Amino acid sequence: MPFRSYTGNPSQVIVEQLVASGIKHLFYNPGSREARFFDSLHSNPNINGVIGLHEGTVAAMAGGFAQVNSQPAVMSVHLGAGLAQSLGQMINVWSAALPVVMITFVGDTGSYADRITLDLGHNVGPTSIGAPFMKANWTVIEPEGLATAVDRAIKVAMTPPFGPVHIAAYDRILGPEPITTSIVEGPPARAIAGYPSDSDVEELARILHEAKRSMIYVGDGVNKSGGERQLGAIADHFGVNVASMWGDLRGVSAAHPLHCGYFRQPVIDLEPDAIIAIGVRHGGSGNAADFNLFKSAKKIVAIGSDVEIFENIPGLDLAIMADESRTLERLAELANREYESKGYDDRRTAALANALRLKTERRMALQSATEIPGYVRPLALLDAVDQGLENLGGGLITTEQFAVPLENVHAKTDGGNNIYIRPAGGSEGYGMGAPLGAKLAAPDKPVVGMVGDGSVYYSDSAF
Numbered sequence: 001m002p003f004r005s006y007t008g009n010p011s012q013v014i015v016e017q018l019v020a021s022g023i024k025h026l027f028y029n030p031g032s033r034e035a036r037f038f039d040s041l042h043s044n045p046n047i048n049g050v051i052g053l054h055e056g057t058v059a060a061m062a063g064g065f066a067q068v069n070s071q072p073a074v075m076s077v078h079l080g081a082g083l084a085q086s087l088g089q090m091i092n093v094w095s096a097a098l099p100v101v102m103i104t105f106v107g108d109t110g111s112y113a114d115r116i117t118l119d120l121g122h123n124v125g126p127t128s129i130g131a132p133f134m135k136a137n138w139t140v141i142e143p144e145g146l147a148t149a150v151d152r153a154i155k156v157a158m159t160p161p162f163g164p165v166h167i168a169a170y171d172r173i174l175g176p177e178p179i180t181t182s183i184v185e186g187p188p189a190r191a192i193a194g195y196p197s198d199s200d201v202e203e204l205a206r207i208l209h210e211a212k213r214s215m216i217y218v219g220d221g222v223n224k225s226g227g228e229r230q231l232g233a234i235a236d237h238f239g240v241n242v243a244s245m246w247g248d249l250r251g252v253s254a255a256h257p258l259h260c261g262y263f264r265q266p267v268i269d270l271e272p273d274a275i276i277a278i279g280v281r282h283g284g285s286g287n288a289a290d291f292n293l294f295k296s297a298k299k300i301v302a303i304g305s306d307v308e309i310f311e312n313i314p315g316l317d318l319a320i321m322a323d324e325s326r327t328l329e330r331l332a333e334l335a336n337r338e339y340e341s342k343g344y345d346d347r348r349t350a351a352l353a354n355a356l357r358l359k360t361e362r363r364m365a366l367q368s369a370t371e372i373p374g375y376v377r378p379l380a381l382l383d384a385v386d387q388g389l390e391n392l393g394g395g396l397i398t399t400e401q402f403a404v405p406l407e408n409v410h411a412k413t414d415g416g417n418n419i420y421i422r423p424a425g426g427s428e429g430y431g432m433g434a435p436l437g438a439k440l441a442a443p444d445k446p447v448v449g450m451v452g453d454g455s456v457y458y459s460d461s462a463f
Contacts, residue, residue, distance in 0.1 A: 003182040010143040011040040011174050013181055014103070017147040019046045021154050022187035023074050025440055027062045029055045029085075031078030031118070033171050034105045050440065052433065053461035055082045059089035059100075060433025060459070064398060066098040067421050067434070068441035070162065070224045072154050076103040079171075080120035083130055088427050088458075093164050094133040095425030096220065096247060097281065099157035100164040101150075102130070105171040106139075126168035135163030143173040144181045155188035160323075161306035162224055192225075193305035193323040200320045201330045204276070207299045207318070208238045209339055211274035212347075216242045217263055220424070221279020221304050222251030227325035231278065232256050232415055234328060237341045239348030241270060241355055244407070245280045247424030253415030254407045255386075258351055260358045261407045267293045270354055274299040279324045282312040303327050356411070363408050378404045385448050386410065389418050395445050396421060396438050400431025401452030429458030436462065 006016055014037065018026065027050045030038050041049045052058035055077045062073035077086050083104050093100050106126040107116040114122035120129065127137035136156050140149045149167055157165045196204075208214055222231050228250060235242050235258045242252045243263040252259055260266035267275075275297040284290025291314050294300055301318040302310050310319050320327055335341075367379045382404045389395035394417025399406050406420045421438060423430035435449030 002185045004185055005180060006147075006183045007178050007180045009036065009040070009174075009176055009178055010146055011037040013143065013146050013179065013183075014150060015040045015044050015047060017150040017183055018074060019044060020183050020185050021151060023047060023072065023154075025050050025065065026074050026076060027052060027058045027065070027437065028076040029053070029058050029078055029082055031082065033079065033107070034174060036174050036176065037076075037105070050436075054459060055086035056089045056429050057433040057459050057462045059086045059093060060430045060462075061437035061440075062100045063089065063093040063096065063098050063423075063430065064421070064434030064437030065441045066093075066100050066437075067096065068396065068419070068438050070099065071441065072099045072101060072157055073437065074101045074103065074154075079104065079106060079118040080126070080129070081118040083120075087130065087133060089430055089433070090130065090133040090164065091427045092423040092425035092430045096423070097162045098164060099162045101153045101157050102134075102164060102166045104166070104168050105174065106168050108170055108172060127166050130166050133164065134166045135161070137166045138168070140167060140169040141173070143179050147181050147183050151184040151188060158188065159191045160193055160224075161308055193321070193326070195326045196320045196322040196330060200318065200322075201327070201334055203318055204301060204303075204320065204331060205334050205339060207274050207301060208240065208276065211272075211299065213270060213272045214238070214240050214274035214276065215266065215270065215272035216240050216252070217245065217275055217277040217280050218242055218248065218251035219245040219278065219280030219304075220248040220251060221281075221309065221324050223248075225279065225305070225323050225325035227279075227328045228252065229414070230325060230328035230332060232258075234331060234335065236348070237332075237335050237344070238339070239344035239346075239351050241266065241272075241351045243267065245282065247422060249406055249420040249422060251279055253418075254420050255409045255412045255418065256415035257411040257413070258355050259407075259411070259415075260355045261362060264293060266358060267296065269358065271296040273297060274301070276301045276303070277309070277313055278303040278327070279309065280304070280313075281308045284312070359408060359411065362405070366405070366408060379408070382406070382408060383410065385450070386418060389446055389448065390416055392446055394418050396442055396447045397450065398422070398431065398435045398438055398447070399450040400428075400434070400455040401450055403452065404450055429455055431455040432459040432462035
């Protein structure tokens, strides 16, 4: 990848590297101590600054942007106070393992006065309070290193396992004096995990073939690898029900005819004898029952590109450390060659009936058959929005509310064309910023945000 020499003040260097790395938007909440940085941002016609009046909204916008296409989002908040304000939404970004780069500027609390307005105390480092929600953290001291720090941050955020990263820079390096440094040209090369071994793919196909009631447990690693349609086709080929990890409705669309909803209830109801977890970072409630959902399975498989895929699934019979999409590609090749789809017709019929029954039960529990004058019933709203977007060729629905659960959308052939996005972390306030970021990531698609009143009260400044 080529480098080029660039001369400008340190603020211009940061912006120039963001542009060279392919970043089109910077989500931010500004402060006066880094005013020169924002002057540089808005003076560059190749990048757009998107302001949020609260740091939580800034983080939610960046998260919503990154959720749409798994492309990097960059955000900036003001000093230690802004970093602290953003963390209520950074837990959602971290839980969803989204490639978000946070940039903060900090004061020097060691050389002179050790207490600076709006900065963190001198007993901790400038990245300390954000560290639990970050994949990696760096503090930049030399202005000549700003460009390589930005390039590295984007690269690390986008390398499996995806995740948010944090760059802190001392604000005294944002002076007006020009420096000469090297800009890294072009977006960082995207690292992709490798292919599975032939023996692992053969064993995976054998488990799917021999199981009577197998279930695919799908996580966001599937859509991040681009394998959504592939996995839907595999489920259809073998006649296998699908259930999602909490926070993900995209690995296989919630509208796919074999989708049974979130993992817990379908496992309890169907008692699968084989569970194939792909791209799943399984979580629990921090008690002895966290792993009970796997006890009915005689065979347990986990597939993914990092250790988090495997660490919370006990009793694995097969662990495939490989890119999810590449694994599905090899599995499809083998299935089409050696496992004829019509051999699973009876199982497919039963799986479709299971999914329809579970969805019908959820819809009936959600809404009374009796209309209430003056009220819009939840399924009327859900179905109107979902079908309306489908009629337009497909759109995005983001959500942060529980009155109209997106997993209750009607089934469509191959899952339809809509994309359903929800926060993974459950921290209130994400639903206001997320649709704004999603729209910037998908400017040609209609975006609808469904937001509960609690989320609105947390972040009404997003209006």
